Amino acid sequence: MTAIPLPYPALHASHSGIWICNTDGVSRAIGKGEAIGCVAETPHILLNAPLLGQRLGYPDLSGLDLLELYAFIHPAQFIVPTPAGLAKTLGLAAPEQEADVAHLYRQAASLLLAGLEAPHWQEREGAWSSAQALYRLRWPWAGEVGQKLTKPAQAERWLFSKLDEWEEEAPRPAPRSITLDETATLATLDQLTGAGAEDRQGQKSYAAAVAQIFNPRRIKGAPNMLLAEAGTGIGKTLGYLAPASLWSQQAGGAVWISTFTKALQRQLDRETRRIYPDEATFRKKVVVRKGRENYLCLLNLEDALQGGFAGRAAILAHLVARWAAYSKDGDMVGGDLPGWLTTLFRRNGTTALTDRRGECVYAGCPHYRKCFIEKASRASQQADIVIANHALVMVNAARGREQQNRPTRLIFDEGHHLFDAADSMFAARLSGQEAIEIRRWVIGPESKNRGRRRGLAARLADLASYDEEGGRAIESARHAAEALPSDGWLQRLAEGEPFGPVEALLHQVRAMVFARDESQSADAGYGLETELSDVEGPMIDAVATAAEAMDALLRPLVRLAQRIEHLIEEGPDWMDGPARARMEGALSSLGWRCDTLSGWLSLLARIGGPADPDFVDWLMIDRYEGREYDLGICRHWLDPTIPVTEMVTKPAHGMMITSATLKGGGGWDTARARSGAVHLEHATQEFEVASPFDYPNQAKVIIVTDVKRGDMAGLAGAYAQLIEASGGGTLGLFTAIRRLRTVYARIADRMAQSGLPIYAQHVDPIDTGTLVDIFRDEPKASLLGTDALRDGVDVPGQSLRLVVMESVPWPRPNILHRARRLAGGGTSYDDRIIRARLAQAFGRIIRRADDHGHFVILSSAFPSRLFSAFPEGTPIIRMTLDEALTEIKTSKSDMTQSGLSTETSFMHDDPI
Numbered sequence: 001m002t003a004i005p006l007p008y009p010a011l012h013a014s015h016s017g018i019w020i021c022n023t024d025g026v027s028r029a030i031g032k033g034e035a036i037g038c039v040a041e042t043p044h045i046l047l048n049a050p051l052l053g054q055r056l057g058y059p060d061l062s063g064l065d066l067l068e069l070y071a072f073i074h075p076a077q078f079i080v081p082t083p084a085g086l087a088k089t090l091g092l093a094a095p096e097q098e099a100d101v102a103h104l105y106r107q108a109a110s111l112l113l114a115g116l117e118a119p120h121w122q123e124r125e126g127a128w129s130s131a132q133a134l135y136r137l138r139w140p141w142a143g144e145v146g147q148k149l150t151k152p153a154q155a156e157r158w159l160f161s162k163l164d165e166w167e168e169e170a171p172r173p174a175p176r177s178i179t180l181d182e183t184a185t186l187a188t189l190d191q192l193t194g195a196g197a198e199d200r201q202g203q204k205s206y207a208a209a210v211a212q213i214f215n216p217r218r219i220k221g222a223p224n225m226l227l228a229e230a231g232t233g234i235g236k237t238l239g240y241l242a243p244a245s246l247w248s249q250q251a252g253g254a255v256w257i258s259t260f261t262k263a264l265q266r267q268l269d270r271e272t273r274r275i276y277p278d279e280a281t282f283r284k285k286v287v288v289r290k291g292r293e294n295y296l297c298l299l300n301l302e303d304a305l306q307g308g309f310a311g312r313a314a315i316l317a318h319l320v321a322r323w324a325a326y327s328k329d330g331d332m333v334g335g336d337l338p339g340w341l342t343t344l345f346r347r348n349g350t351t352a353l354t355d356r357r358g359e360c361v362y363a364g365c366p367h368y369r370k371c372f373i374e375k376a377s378r379a380s381q382q383a384d385i386v387i388a389n390h391a392l393v394m395v396n397a398a399r400g401r402e403q404q405n406r407p408t409r410l411i412f413d414e415g416h417h418l419f420d421a422a423d424s425m426f427a428a429r430l431s432g433q434e435a436i437e438i439r440r441w442v443i444g445p446e447s448k449n450r451g452r453r454r455g456l457a458a459r460l461a462d463l464a465s466y467d468e469e470g471g472r473a474i475e476s477a478r479h480a481a482e483a484l485p486s487d488g489w490l491q492r493l494a495e496g497e498p499f500g501p502v503e504a505l506l507h508q509v510r511a512m513v514f515a516r517d518e519s520q521s522a523d524a525g526y527g528l529e530t531e532l533s534d535v536e537g538p539m540i541d542a543v544a545t546a547a548e549a550m551d552a553l554l555r556p557l558v559r560l561a562q563r564i565e566h567l568i569e570e571g572p573d574w575m576d577g578p579a580r581a582r583m584e585g586a587l588s589s590l591g592w593r594c595d596t597l598s599g600w601l602s603l604l605a606r607i608g609g610p611a612d613p614d615f616v617d618w619l620m621i622d623r624y625e626g627r628e629y630d631l632g633i634c635r636h637w638l639d640p641t642i643p644v645t646e647m648v649t650k651p652a653h654g655m656m657i658t659s660a661t662l663k664g665g666g667g668w669d670t671a672r673a674r675s676g677a678v679h680l681e682h683a684t685q686e687f688e689v690a691s692p693f694d695y696p697n698q699a700k701v702i703i704v705t706d707v708k709r710g711d712m713a714g715l716a717g718a719y720a721q722l723i724e725a726s727g728g729g730t731l732g733l734f735t736a737i738r739r740l741r742t743v744y745a746r747i748a749d750r751m752a753q754s755g756l757p758i759y760a761q762h763v764d765p766i767d768t769g770t771l772v773d774i775f776r777d778e779p780k781a782s783l784l785g786t787d788a789l790r791d792g793v794d795v796p797g798q799s800l801r802l803v804v805m806e807s808v809p810w811p812r813p814n815i816l817h818r819a820r821r822l823a824g825g826g827t828s829y830d831d832r833i834i835r836a837r838l839a840q841a842f843g844r845i846i847r848r849a850d851d852h853g854h855f856v857i858l859s860s861a862f863p864s865r866l867f868s869a870f871p872e873g874t875p876i877i878r879m880t881l882d883e884a885l886t887e888i889k890t891s892k893s894d895m896t897q898s899g900l901s902t903e904t905s906f907m908h909d910d911p912i
């Protein structure tokens, strides 16, 4: 295969400059205006068009994007979307200076295209047909790709006929009651850690403690429950996988492991391979489960491919179809679909490819037997280890889904997030956006919406023609749903012209929030809220009328659910297996909508009356930079672990909640309260093992005393100097997006010129997972971000050697927080939250035994009472910025002398 240079120039831009490489292979620096003129005139080879567009201040920039070409040629394969990542993947020399990057792009394009002619190209099947369709859609690469591909002798199989079908299998028998033998548990652990692994006593005691949760349960409603704090580095995952896999093998049951971050899901995916080294067995025994909105819906994809999407969205659909044919499990969010792909298309059309609105027609779908969601759900019924997430476990329990597949042995890793996951899961929100979703689900599309979306009447036409009462219920529901908000509701509310009873209620909500909000956000253009108290006449009238309208919708939906249940029991002749499965699917979606409506009605019933002490209710307007996008009434549990305990914990036989920071730098009381253990009538076991890391010698906490609060220039300057002192490798954590953006805007150019690139959440048009991949891959890069990065970043080695927090991470003083603070002990409640956040952020630095790093807080007001958030013995020093810079520079040069240079050590990216 020969890589012939292409007749296109290439363009590269960063914060330190812009370069073009012409077709003669010569690169030169150019100005912004000239660059924009060039790309507008001729297609240029580039990498990540939205990012380049942002750098040039030309958001509509397009061209021959190498990432799109890569996604076409190597679907479902990972690549770090940077010049260095591209060079590494293609085996090219990484450019030594930015001026050489545009030249690299031309080389990479030729090499990728030459690969289309290589006889061993693995992903050839489907490429020719896909290229034809992409040519019709004017995909910029279609011409070049088309020239390299030859028409296959036989017509290629259409994606939908190519995918495997799932097989129906007999339900799994209940697991046997067994007690795990400690010697056998430790032998399994030895086997998993492998010969020659260091002897870790902490990991052994942890595994032995976890084994107890698998003992036969003594009392119904009282699971064997363990709360376990296991410091970073003890080898927690293998510590619980050993007893879990042993129990599964001996008892024949499934263990669900629930995580909060994708980083841990990926780590578990890797580590469970040690249990089942054979790939076929691994695929059968270990299944990753996520919420259905994460997976590609093949019916939606088919619709998109057949004209439902236009322009760039249609191109994305074809690239997604290429990926779907090679994907392991069809997971579009955090699976093997590159996170950067959808952002290249500015997320245009992505959500319409998943089943977000619960419109699945189950067995009525022609792709039902190949459906990724159904496949994952069935596979998990036979698996030994199911890797899920907190939200999915809770949603299944709350909505009574997959009863026969209900987890009875559960391990919640990253257990410190259980409270927050439950808080969002069990909250009710009567808002315009939520109400319009229910209207669309019942009525179907009312405008020329793209897609195949259909209302209840179309989805249940067979039921309506067979069962008169069911038909009448559908018609009444359709009629009643017209009282819910429809398209354009926000505009009508802003103009003071609501239509229908629910819009009228929202209109009152909006007026009351604007009148009463006293937060600082009013002028800043962000969310507004006010308590639901002292409600007056017009609001009470609007509530009564809206409640009547909702009740009028709920009644026929409940009746319809009863008719479907009756029909399933009766089993008429026409109801074959698929029709029955479809009815069961409809019943489950109906149950979910009825629960939502009932929740709204009970929320409305309390307005004007006494408050329910178990809940916190308030009115809100969601805004972003001054633009309203939703508003309504919110209800959260004061303590969301109450429903978790009832629905998830009590029905289980064995459960462990574990984390490196379960006590959040506090005591067991915190762990019991945040996990819901306080609501169990029987005692829970508690276990603790400290991290084996030598924190006093590996880490240092520095509190900088001379950066003034509110001094943005000072804050930005401090960040820039700290990053320079450390030579990059810095994770910058912010508590407000606005401050993050300001700091980024002030320092990005300066840093790029020093060869220390900065990436930022909420600024770069790149998804968070990809930002972390880039950060991990480039030891001189730094990453700025907010909450999600505080404990979703697992970057061992020198790529992360400094964490800088701009201030103490105080909780946002909103209505919900105020209520919980009041109930939880005032200042001590706040301190528990801050300690937990500090402990999580600090935990990013030392990920393995040879890591070293600094944790810097730019807040002189940091209270000493929070020092207990850090591991015992960690040096905590208050000093000026100058002293901090000297300290960091000295430690960097010490590390370089001891051989831990940034260039050599980032390669060892082993899991902890």
Ligand code: SF4
Residues within 6 Å of the ligand: 296, 297, 298, 299, 300, 355, 359, 360, 361, 362, 363, 365, 366, 367, 368, 371, 372, 373, 374
């Ligand atoms: S079964 Fe449902 S989710 Fe699956 S492809 Fe069909 S419509 Fe989509």
